[in-house]
Amino acid sequence: MTASTDAPPWERYPHQPMDEDDVALYEGWLVRELRLPRCGRCRRWHTPPRSLCPFCWSDELAFTPLSGRGIVHLAMVLHVGPPAPGVEYPYPLVTVELAEQPGLRFTSTVVDGDADPAVIGSAVELVWIDRAGAPFPAFRTTSGGNA
Template sequence: MSEITDEQLLERYPGVRIEHDNKAFYRGLLNRTLLMDRCGDCAHWFHPPRPICPKCWSRNIQPTAVKGSGTIHLLIFLHQGPPAPGVSYDTPHPVATVELDEQPGLRFTSTIVGTPNEELAIGQRVRLGWVDRRTGADPKPVPVFERVDS
C-alpha cells in the first residue's frame, strides 16, 4: 500500500481521534501490520502509543511491527454491546487481551476468531490474523487473534 497522507487517514477513520502519537498505529492497521511503540534507547515496548517511553522517559520512540504471537491473558464474552460491523451478540462475542511474545506485559486486546467459545481459555497460544470490517465505502483491516493448536 502506498504512503497514506494524514488527510486520507482521517477520512478512513471518521470519529476516531487520530493524533501525532497514534497515526503510525492506524497506518499500520491499513497495511495489515500491528505496530507497537518501542523505545529506541532502552528497547522497552509499550501500547497504547505515547510521546515518551514510560520506562526511561526517552522521546526516541519507534513504531515497530510485532510478530503477533502470544498467550491469552484475559478472556471475556460479551453478551451485549454497541453495534459494530462484523460483531454479532447472538452468541457471546469473545474479547481477549493477549500478552505478546516480544516482552512480558506487552498486551493487545481484540477478538478471537475461528474457535468455538467453549474451546477458548486463558493460557492458550494465539497468533495475529486479520479480518476486513466495512464501516463505509472502504473495508478496514482489523487485527484479530486465532488459536494455535499445540
C-alpha cells in the same frame, strides 16, 4: 502507497478513536502489520501509544512491527455493547501477552468460529479480518497448545 491505503487512517477507521500518538498504529493496520511504539533508548515496547516512553521517558520512539504471536492473558465475551461495524453480540475478546516482551498486551477479538473465547494460557497468532472495508487485527488459537 498501494490502492488499499490511499485514504488516511482516520478516514478508513472512522469509528476508532485516533490522535497524533496512534496514527502510526492504524497506518500499520492498513498494510496488515501490528506496529507498536518501541523506545530507542530502553528498547521496550508500550501500549497504548504515547509520545514518551512510560519506562524511561525518552521521546526516541519508533513504531516497530511485532510478530503477533502470544499467549491469552484474559478472555471474555461481551453480550451487549454499542453498535459498531462488523461487531455482533455475543462478541469474544482476548487480551494477549505478546511474545516480544513480558507484560506487553494487546486486546482484540478472537476468531475461532464460535462465541466462546480462547482459554487463558492458549497460544494465539495474529490474523487480519475485514471490518467495514478495512483490515482489523484479530487472534486465533494455534496448535501450539497452552503455555
